[in-house]
Amino acid sequence: MHPTTTKRPSYYEELRDKGYSRRDFMKFCTMMAAYLGLEASAAGQIAKTLETTPRIPVIWLHFQECTCCSESFIRSSHPIVADIVLDKISLDYTETLMAASGHRAEEAMKSTMEKYHGEYVLCVEGSVPTGADGVYCCIGGKSSMDILQECAEGAKAVICWGSCASNGCVQSAKPNPTGATPIHKLIKGKPIIKVPGCPPIGEVMAGVLVHIITFGRLPELDRVGRPKAFYSKRVHDTCYRRPFYDAGLFVETFDDENAQKGYCLYKVGCKGPSTYNACGVMRWNNGVSYPIQSGHGCFGCSEENFWDNGPLYRQMANFPGFGIESNADKVGMIAGAATVAGVTAHAIATNLRKSKLISSHIEEGREAEKEL
Amino acid sequence: MEATSTRLRRVFVWELPVRVYHWINALAVVGLCVTGYLIGNPPAIQSTAEASHRFLFGTIRFIHFTAAYIFFFNFLFRLYWGFVGNKYADWKNFIPTGRKFFREMRDVLRIDILLQKNRDHLSVGHNALAGFIYFLTFLAFLLQCVTGFGLYAGMSDWWFADLWVWVSGVFGGDFGLRNWHHAAMWFFIVFAIIHVYLVFYHDYVEGRGEISSMGGGWKFIEEDVFEKEESKVE
Ligand code: SF4
Numbered sequence: 187m188h189p190t191t192t193k194r195p196s197y198y199e200e201l202r203d204k205g206y207s208r209r210d211f212m213k214f215c216t217m218m219a220a221y222l223g224l225e226a227s228a229a230g231q232i233a234k235t236l237e238t239t240p241r242i243p244v245i246w247l248h249f250q251e252c253t254c255c256s257e258s259f260i261r262s263s264h265p266i267v268a269d270i271v272l273d274k275i276s277l278d279y280t281e282t283l284m285a286a287s288g289h290r291a292e293e294a295m296k297s298t299m300e301k302y303h304g305e306y307v308l309c310v311e312g313s314v315p316t317g318a319d320g321v322y323c324c325i326g327g328k329s330s331m332d333i334l335q336e337c338a339e340g341a342k343a344v345i346c347w348g349s350c351a352s353n354g355c356v357q358s359a360k361p362n363p364t365g366a367t368p369i370h371k372l373i374k375g376k377p378i379i380k381v382p383g384c385p386p387i388g389e390v391m392a393g394v395l396v397h398i399i400t401f402g403r404l405p406e407l408d409r410v411g412r413p414k415a416f417y418s419k420r421v422h423d424t425c426y427r428r429p430f431y432d433a434g435l436f437v438e439t440f441d442d443e444n445a446q447k448g449y450c451l452y453k454v455g456c457k458g459p460s461t462y463n464a465c466g467v468m469r470w471n472n473g474v475s476y477p478i479q480s481g482h483g484c485f486g487c488s489e490e491n492f493w494d495n496g497p498l499y500r501q502m503a504n505f506p507g508f509g510i511e512s513n514a515d516k517v518g519m520i521a522g523a524a525t526v527a528g529v530t531a532h533a534i535a536t537n538l539r540k541s542k543l544i545s546s547h548i549e550e551g552r553e554a555e556k557e558l
Numbered sequence: 559m560e561a562t563s564t565r566l567r568r569v570f571v572w573e574l575p576v577r578v579y580h581w582i583n584a585l586a587v588v589g590l591c592v593t594g595y596l597i598g599n600p601p602a603i604q605s606t607a608e609a610s611h612r613f614l615f616g617t618i619r620f621i622h623f624t625a626a627y628i629f630f631f632n633f634l635f636r637l638y639w640g641f642v643g644n645k646y647a648d649w650k651n652f653i654p655t656g657r658k659f660f661r662e663m664r665d666v667l668r669i670d671i672l673l674q675k676n677r678d679h680l681s682v683g684h685n686a687l688a689g690f691i692y693f694l695t696f697l698a699f700l701l702q703c704v705t706g707f708g709l710y711a712g713m714s715d716w717w718f719a720d721l722w723v724w725v726s727g728v729f730g731g732d733f734g735l736r737n738w739h740h741a742a743m744w745f746f747i748v749f750a751i752i753h754v755y756l757v758f759y760h761d762y763v764e765g766r767g768e769i770s771s772m773g774g775g776w777k778f779i780e781e782d783v784f785e786k787e788e789s790k791v792e
Pocket residue numbers: 421422423425426427428429431449450451452456457458459478483484
């Protein structure tokens with residue numbers, strides 16, 4: 187029935203071999219359809235594709251990163267999520283999780299690149315240091331820059347896992363000593379999908395992969411290249427504390443009564459209003475919670491430059507060039523006060539220096555009034 | 559200028575659309591600054607009421623967004639009027655064109671601002687310095703509209719608001735956008751202080767009806783100056 191060759195079994199066959207039941211498989215497909223925001227019938231489409239399609243080879247590179255993306259991925263709520271890419275099923279090369287090492291690992295990568303040229307998906311976790319000719323991150327004697335270029339060349343698409351690969355994350359914060367650079371600035375002419383977050387939600391990562399497998403193309407992306415299904419809403423728009431925000435009820439400090447009441451965390455620095463992510467809907471660790479639910483504001487880990495954009499526990503960014511504790515409002519208030527002072531001084535000076543002119547006007551006016 | 563018995567002549571300077579624009583703009587800017595400041599720094603309120611019974615912050619934001627639309631379209635109208643209005647409303651009052659413009663700017667600076675010469679400066683409509691500063695405020699208007707609508711785009715389904723989705727990327731995400739938008743507010747506050755002061759200053763020093771001109775549109779200039787200006791035109 188399966189049109190697949192014996193050499194490359196389909197996802198479903200692989201999963202059956204691993205001991206998953208048909209029921210588990212269908213549950214997984216339904217869950218993925220729901221996460222992707224597709225209609226109910228799409229679950230069948232996903233199931234069909236996974237039954238018939240041989241697995242897509244994946245090369246997963248690790249550069250300047252902390253592996254939190256991989257961690258998040260393998261903790262995604264459905265076990266198939268991890269199995270579908272990790273383990274023996276799909277992953278041809280990944281430093282963190284593959285069994286092979288040294289030359290054997292490099293060989294595996296090379297053979298995948300040759301055999302599946304133009305077919306494999308390149309996943310990148312981490313940014314690439316471009317400073318000092320890339321010496322800050324070398325693997326197997328090659329700089330990450332070279333590895334990336336080499337692997338991207340024959341890739342069907344590039345997935346940037348996490349904020350590091352998508353926008354540089356912490357290591358690209360000022361002054362960015364290693365010249366950490368996100369992937370989209372280094373690779374041109376390939377479809378690139380960004381899945382930012384530090385880390386991204388495991389289900390989101392799985393959803394992106396399932397979409398590529400099922401439909402054979404990238405999911406619909408927004409203006410900055412993130413999948414719309416997960417990044418079109420701000421955390422703020424799906425936040426369960428939003429009624430408190432709209433009511434104007436805010437936590438002032440983390441230990442006050444308002445915090446106990448669960449008020450909105452805006453004034454203690456919540457960046458939910460500027461952050462596009464699905465945390466409020468999908469939540470973390472199998473839907474247990476997410477930062478705001480745990481009483482801490484969102485700090486916008488999936489946004490570009492979140493590290494440089496001000497203190498985590500205040501709403502306002504520091505104003506560059508005016509010392510550490512100065513924000514735009516302080517600078518503005520000083521400017522306002524200086525203006526009032528200047529204007530007052532000008533008023534006094536006017537009365538002194540133009541006194542002749544002013545008094546002549548007044549005199550003239552008085553004369554006219556007398557004549558009436 | 560010594561006290562000579564001067565006759566004043568009434569000149570119609572600000573047409574009705576210009577005056578209406580001015581006051582709508584003034585109201586919108588005040589409304590936007592107040593609500594904008596509150597959105598950036600909400601006041602601490604304790605309340606025992608259920609959140610669902612209150613919509614204070616939502617209302618503040620609603621006023622901000624409504625005022626923003628009014629501000630924007632009013633601004634567009636003013637740009638249009640710069641091409642069809644009278645010569646005091648013309649766009650050439652705002653953009654430095656030629657050496658004469660700069661010379662007048664320098665004169666205004668010396669006489670009105672640095673108070674260097676003990677005489678008054680005459681200009682019937684905008685003086686060159688004021689015109690140029692209004693040009694800068696127009697740029698600030700533009701910045702504020704672009705950043706504001708950029709922030710708003712994600713919240714609206716209207717095609718007009720969606721026209722601005724590209725802005726966020728240019729400013730490095732909503733964080734940066736938000737900071738620019740907030741910092742630019744202070745330009746408006748500082749401008750308002752200076753603007754109001756200077757209007758009073760001109761009215762007080764020159765006695766030509768500077769304040770009331772934005773009400774009725776009239777300014778008063780000395781007969782001899784009027785003739786001089788007239789001969790220049792001819
Ligand atoms: S806690 Fe954060 S995301 Fe939630 S409503 Fe308040 S500001 Fe928005």
